[in-house]
Amino acid sequence: MKYGFILMGEPNEVVELAQEAEQAGWDGVFLPDNWMTAWILLTAIATCTKRIALGTMLTPLPEQPPWYIAAQTATLDQLSNGRVILxxxxxxxxLDKFGMQDNKVRAQRLDEALELINIWWQGEPSQTLTYEGRHYHLQEMQASVDWRTQRPVQTPRIPIWVxxxxxxxxxxxxxxxxxxVINGKxxxxxxRKTAIEELxxxxxxxxxxxxxxxxxNDPERAGSIVRPFAEAGATWWLESMWEWEGISRAYDIRTRVRSGPPRY
Structure with a gap:
């Protein structure tokens, strides 16, 4: 099992915590991405780390231009030598800031955006990108720069989690x-793992x-919490301390990062 940490806070604090997470033995850091700022912070983290995976938890793709996400993630994957997860x-x-309160429409946009991103990542330098969906339409689009700068390091693609x-x-x-990403006992x-693999x-x-x-500060207790999930087939444990506000909570999060991932 691998271990990640969902980080929140002021930008400089998040970058510092990510460095400490790598030093403490965590395998990945993941940032909320409500306003398209996560990739900027992850780029800063990439420049001062060497090993740790870099991802979001999660990117609300129906609210963001998929070609923007495709280009940003591919560039970051190159910069980090293949450490990105979307x-x-x-x-x-x-708030209805994007006029998309209908979950059916949001789901359609999500599926189309994922398909478009996957096509974008696999484009060739001489290739024009076309896509015709219900919500996204691209006709003979070609990158204005060398397409190789738009392709990730990882093959066949950057891992996509949903x-x-x-x-x-x-x-x-x-x-x-x-x-x-599965919530539950x-x-x-x-x-659900069995149901997905049947499909x-x-x-x-x-x-x-x-x-x-x-x-x-209780390795035995931490291990007892994680072990049943690993035995059920989980491959990643993400430490999620969502209640961030308050000086004591910030101290708790930093303490948890420094103490390293749970082991069993």
Whole structure:
């Protein structure tokens, strides 16, 4: 199992915490991406780290231009020598700032955007990109710079993680891509993993991702929390301390980062 940490806070603080996370043995850092700022912060982190994976948790793709995400992630993947992970979802419905309160429409936009991004990443220097969907339309688009700068290091693509929820549409989406973020108890993790792999005709899913919180100074307790998820098939544990505000909470998060990932 690999271990990531979802980081929040002021930009300089996040970059410092990411460096400390790498030093403490964490395998990845993941940032919320509500306003398209995560890739800027992840780029800063990439320049001062060498090993740690860099991702979002999560990018609300229906609200963001997919070609922007495709170019940003590919550039960062080159800069970081292949350390990027894209986690994409519908996002949280807050204000109707994009006029997309209909979850069916948001889901359609998500699926089309993922397809478009995957095509973009695999483009050749002389290739023109065309895409005709219900919500996105590109006709004979060609990058104004060498297309090689728009392609990621990782092959066949940057790993794409999506939500592996209870709906059949969510399971089908997870079966199409590389990783499923699943919330629930270990037995639920196992059930959905099986359901997704059945849709993949028995082909194992690359990653099963779970979120949770473990104590910083009790390795035995931390291990007991993580172990059942690993046994159920989870490949990533993301330490998620979502309640950020307050001096004491900021101290707790820094302490948890420094104490390193749980082990079992």
């Amino acid at each position: 986690t994409a979802g519908l996002g949280v419905l807050e 939500i592996g929820g209870v709906k059949q549409s969510q399971l089908r989406r997870a079966a199409r891509w590389d990783g499923a 270990p037995d639920e993790i196992g059930k 993949r005709e028995g082909l194992p899913l690359r990653d099963i991702i779970v979120e949770g919180e473990t104590p910083p």
